[in-house]
Amino acid sequence: MAQTETATRKAGSLKFRKALIGYSFIAPNFIGFAIFILIPVIFTIVLSVMDWDGFNAMTFAGIDNFRQIFRDRVFRSAFWKTLLYVVFTVALTLLASLGLACALNKNIKGRNAFRSAIFFPYVASMIAIGAVWKQLFEANYGPINNFLRSIGIANPPGWFASTDWAIWGVIIVSIWKYMGYYMLIYLAGLQDIPVQLYEAATLDGASGWQRFMKITLPMLTPSTFFVFIMLTINSFKSFDLIYALTQGGPGTSTTLLANYIYNQTFVYWDYGKSAAASIILFVIVLAVTIVQFRGEKKFTDYL
Amino acid sequence: MIEKRSPVKTVLIYVMLIVLTVVTLLPLVWMVSSSLKLSTEVFTFPIKWIPETFHWENYVTIWEKINLATYTFNSFKLSIIITLIQLITSSFAAYGFSKCQFPGRNALFLAYIATIAIPWQVYMLPQYIMMQRMHLIDTHLAIILLQSFTAFGVFLLRQFYISIPDELLEAARIDGLSEYGTFARIVMPLTKPAMATLVIMSFVTVWNDYMGPMIYFTSDRNKTIQLGVQLFVGQYSAEYGLIMATSVFALIPVLVVFLAFQRFFVEGIASSGLKG
Numbered sequence: 001m002a003q004t005e006t007a008t009r010k011a012g013s014l015k016f017r018k019a020l021i022g023y024s025f026i027a028p029n030f031i032g033f034a035i036f037i038l039i040p041v042i043f044t045i046v047l048s049v050m051d052w053d054g055f056n057a058m059t060f061a062g063i064d065n066f067r068q069i070f071r072d073r074v075f076r077s078a079f080w081k082t083l084l085y086v087v088f089t090v091a092l093t094l095l096a097s098l099g100l101a102c103a104l105n106k107n108i109k110g111r112n113a114f115r116s117a118i119f120f121p122y123v124a125s126m127i128a129i130g131a132v133w134k135q136l137f138e139a140n141y142g143p144i145n146n147f148l149r150s151i152g153i154a155n156p157p158g159w160f161a162s163t164d165w166a167i168w169g170v171i172i173v174s175i176w177k178y179m180g181y182y183m184l185i186y187l188a189g190l191q192d193i194p195v196q197l198y199e200a201a202t203l204d205g206a207s208g209w210q211r212f213m214k215i216t217l218p219m220l221t222p223s224t225f226f227v228f229i230m231l232t233i234n235s236f237k238s239f240d241l242i243y244a245l246t247q248g249g250p251g252t253s254t255t256l257l258a259n260y261i262y263n264q265t266f267v268y269w270d271y272g273k274s275a276a277a278s279i280i281l282f283v284i285v286l287a288v289t290i291v292q293f294r295g296e297k298k299f300t301d302y303l
Numbered sequence: 304m305i306e307k308r309s310p311v312k313t314v315l316i317y318v319m320l321i322v323l324t325v326v327t328l329l330p331l332v333w334m335v336s337s338s339l340k341l342s343t344e345v346f347t348f349p350i351k352w353i354p355e356t357f358h359w360e361n362y363v364t365i366w367e368k369i370n371l372a373t374y375t376f377n378s379f380k381l382s383i384i385i386t387l388i389q390l391i392t393s394s395f396a397a398y399g400f401s402k403c404q405f406p407g408r409n410a411l412f413l414a415y416i417a418t419i420a421i422p423w424q425v426y427m428l429p430q431y432i433m434m435q436r437m438h439l440i441d442t443h444l445a446i447i448l449l450q451s452f453t454a455f456g457v458f459l460l461r462q463f464y465i466s467i468p469d470e471l472l473e474a475a476r477i478d479g480l481s482e483y484g485t486f487a488r489i490v491m492p493l494t495k496p497a498m499a500t501l502v503i504m505s506f507v508t509v510w511n512d513y514m515g516p517m518i519y520f521t522s523d524r525n526k527t528i529q530l531g532v533q534l535f536v537g538q539y540s541a542e543y544g545l546i547m548a549t550s551v552f553a554l555i556p557v558l559v560v561f562l563a564f565q566r567f568f569v570e571g572i573a574s575s576g577l578k579g
Binding site: 018019020021022023024025026028029030032033036037038039040041043044047100103104106108112114116117118120121123124125126127128129131132133135136138141142143146176180229233236237239240243244257258261262265266271274275278279281282285286289 | 313316317319320323324327328330331333334337345346350391392393395396398399400403404405406408411414415418419420421422423424425426427428429430431432433448449451452453454457482483486507510511512513514518529532533536543546547549550551553554557558561565566
């Protein structure tokens with residue numbers, strides 16, 4: 001009796017020691033993470049129902065901040081523009097990266113050079129590359145419009161000078177910059193598909209297109225899921241891209257939620273509105289993520 | 304794939320890939336080419352991809368116009384310090400989350416994962432207020448504190464650590480290695496590609512970050528290279544050649560890091576997201 005008791009106590013203290021060692025491993029990162037990320041996230045939720053300018057006392061505002069931003073024409077425009085931007089960026093980047101991955105999964109010479117070249121825009125600084133794209137898209141004498149005129153388009157789009165076209169310019173640059181990164185994730189997925197599947201299908205007389213539809217695409221579902229989630233989250237976060245290309249203009253035609261939040265915080269110093277807009281951004285991203293996780297139960301694959 | 308392709312098809316694939324690659328790299332070629340031109344030559348059409356005379360002096364002029372040396376130094380300083388802290392604390396935490404047992408492990412890890420999904424703008428304001436209270440606005444320490452403890456690094460390394468068989472660690476423990484010894488002698492050496500990936504990702508992210516420095520650094524001596532480029536774009540908006548020279552200069556360190564570790568990088572990212 002006494003012996004088992006000491007044994008349990010020993011086991012207990014061993015477990016306790018193991019737990020302590022575990023905590024000691026995560027502590028250096030976790031303490032910083034909790035203070036500088038977790039607490040601010042929670043504080044945002046509090047701020048969204050408060051009225052505060054950062055100097056005077058905070059007062060409870062209830063849903064006033066939310067009412068105010070929904071009445072704000074700039075917020076509503078930013079909201080819809082963000083959805084437009086996210087839908088097209090996600091869909092087109094996904095297609096481009098999938099196509100590139102399939103093309104670069106083939107056994108060809110210089111495969112790595114191609115991959116690196118396509119990937120490079122991802123590591124290029126948005127500010128530096130934004131200056132380049134602004135020149136390329138210049139409406140009157142930029143090379144893209146010069147090219148369009150030379151192939152017979154008399155009235156090429158005004159791109160960043162036009163309220164209708166600016167957002168499309170932003171979407172094009174965004175696809176260009178990020179497709180290489182997602183291509184790599186697709187390539188990893190493609191490498192995990194057993195070659196035997198293709199061999200069997202070829203023996204059965206399946207065409208290239210049939211093999212793609214019946215083997216490649218279904219087998220890539222986990223990759224597509226991951227790419228979709230990351231793309232969605234990152235598109236909602238886009239700030240540097242817009243800032244470098246258009247600064248939200250002309251007018252407010254390319255002001256997205258991230259830019260709106262920045263402006264409310266650091267231009268108008270309206271903390272309540274900024275926090276409320278943040279919560280809206282957060283809820284949208286969360287909703288999209290949850291819907292995806294529901295649709296795709298392979299979440300555990302990633303953890 | 305095993306099947307034999309017809310030569311026509313092979314040629315078609317190459318043509319398509321080359322066209323795609325050229326189109327992707329064209330903005331970068333434009334950037335380098337324009338950086339060696341006079342501002343008046345930049346927009347000539349048809350485009351002269353190779354300038355008639357190489358105006359190397361653009362690369363000298365930019366140093367006289369803005370404090371490029373200070374900005375470059377600051378960018379290196381921040382990128383290196385943040386990368387080091389991230390590497391050390393993230394690999395520790397990743398080991399804790401993948402190979403140690405303790406109460407609340409999964410809940411804590413979920414908190415990490417959740418913050419990856421939260422756009423930074425959501426908590427940017429509370430962070431700013433916090434830094435204000437700590438009197439750290441316009442100091443490098445602010446950015447170091449805010450960017451060193453990201454969930455991303457922990458997540459990335461954990462994906463690699465999971466693939467290390469537990470039996471291997473068990474064997475090391477039986478041989479008398481402590482948990483810390485097992486980590487340092489077994490896990491660290493096995494995951495060099497993962498750490499290389501994190502180093503590059505982190506360096507590139509900090510080097511390229513614009514919004515963070517823009518919010519926190521007001522005095523010129525604290526500014527980073529990205530702010531420098533933007534400053535240049537704002538002040539000398541018609542000096543196209545000089546703008547491109549500054550942009551090329553800001554890209555060089557990233558290009559060097561990228562080319563040096565390109566193998567690790569490409570493989571590291573590819574396997575991080577999906578295996579585990």
